[in-house]
């Protein structure tokens with residue numbers, strides 16, 4: 156039911172979601188399913204190709220060696236992705252399998268940990284690994300754990316499906332090209348660039364790498380923005396058969412952290428490494444010295460010996476933040492459980508998004524969420540009104556800060 160201004164009718168719980176990436180959109184889906192009215196405010200189009208979530212693919216791996224909590228959380232998230240495919244009536248999880256290379260002596264216990272968490276795992280000894288995946292090279296003495304049930308998420312399809320589903324729900328309102336410039340946690344309200352104020356019963360900030368602009372300074376100061384370059388390749392037709400059946404390799408064992416996502420369902424082969432990550436002042440910060448794509452790709456011949464420069468079809472920079480305290484994501488409670496800010500980090504935040512969404516929607520519904528195994532999600536940083544961390548920024552407005560950090564203020568800015 157709608158009120159006269161096109162917003163939710165009086166009396167219905169209403170959640171404002173700022174940010175239309177994976178976390179914002181999937182939380183909006185969960186809130187609608189829980190009976191709430193939801194308004195999604197996104198500075199760009201919906202979905203937004205400039206968001207960190209909008210890529211051809213993301214890896215859905217379950218095994219996190221030495222982190223039983225994250226492994227458990229990923230197994231739960233894997234089940235939630237299957238449910239989402241059915242709810243959103245779209246296919247986006249491709250079961251390519253995921254290979255985690257480890258020193259041979261560590262593979263058995265890692266595989267046992269994954270099996271305990273609920274997914275089957277196969278151990279590959281070094282020789283078996285080399286024989287099975289002859290087009291890849293792993294360090295001497297490394298075996299691997301193969302997860303057969305997980306694989307690759309077609310990320311842009313996920314966002315498109317969520318937007319379509321929300322667009323068909325009477326309880327959901329999508330506001331693309333709407334930049335939020337200020338948040339008043341005490342009033343559970345946000346101000347948008349044309350000066351309008353929208354109030355809700357709950358507010359979620361899910362603004363990814365752009366989060367610092369909307370957070371109180373004490374929280375914003377905990378966040379570091381990272382930029383990482385990904386290289387996309389199109390193997391020639393004679394190589395394609397080899398790549399069919401190649402699992403995602405989020406951990407190759409190569410000391411500089413090379414990883415790859417195989418070409419699946421028409422997507423390119425993607426290569427990257429933590430070595431291509433650098434700290435930037437904000438996502439829009441210019442960089443004078445960009446390394447040519449061919450030079451970046453040439454490093455990966457250590458993992459893919461047959462890789463040729465002519466395979467390279469493009470590169471893309473993507474951003475995420477890390478919380479200086481947890482080293483990973485940040486969930487902050489800005490106002491008595493009714494105003495939350497989730498700042499996703501790199502690596503696995505996409506795959507955890509359905510679990511994050513369910514947890515946030517539970518919190519908004521006043522239901523204590525089940526522990527996920529992800530510490531930042533299970534232990535939000537409490538910062539209520541009056542806490543220095545949430546003192547409203549009076550002298551420097553959020554709009555000022557957005558401008559100083561060069562966040563596009565115009566419609567459709569990316």
Ligand SMILES: Cc1cc2nc3c(=O)[nH]c(=O)nc-3n(C[C@H](O)[C@H](O)[C@H](O)COP(=O)(O)OP(=O)(O)OC[C@H]3O[C@@H](n4cnc5c(N)ncnc54)[C@H](O)[C@@H]3O)c2cc1C
Pocket residue numbers: 173174175176177178179196197198199203205206207208209212213214215333334335336361362363364365366368369383384385427473474475497498499500501502503504505506507
């Ligand atoms: C190189 C790289 C590889 C990765 N690989 C993987 C992987 O394989 N598997 C995995 O699980 N995760 C991976 N991740 C992490 C994951 O993709 C991201 O952390 C996750 O998608 C972030 O989702 P989000 O919804 O929090 O943020 P985003 O997707 O960035 O969404 C935030 C949205 O908020 C909007 N916004 C910002 N400010 C405002 C404002 N003021 N008003 C209105 N809207 C605003 C933005 O336009 C954007 O659309 C990777 C990350 C990087 C950088």
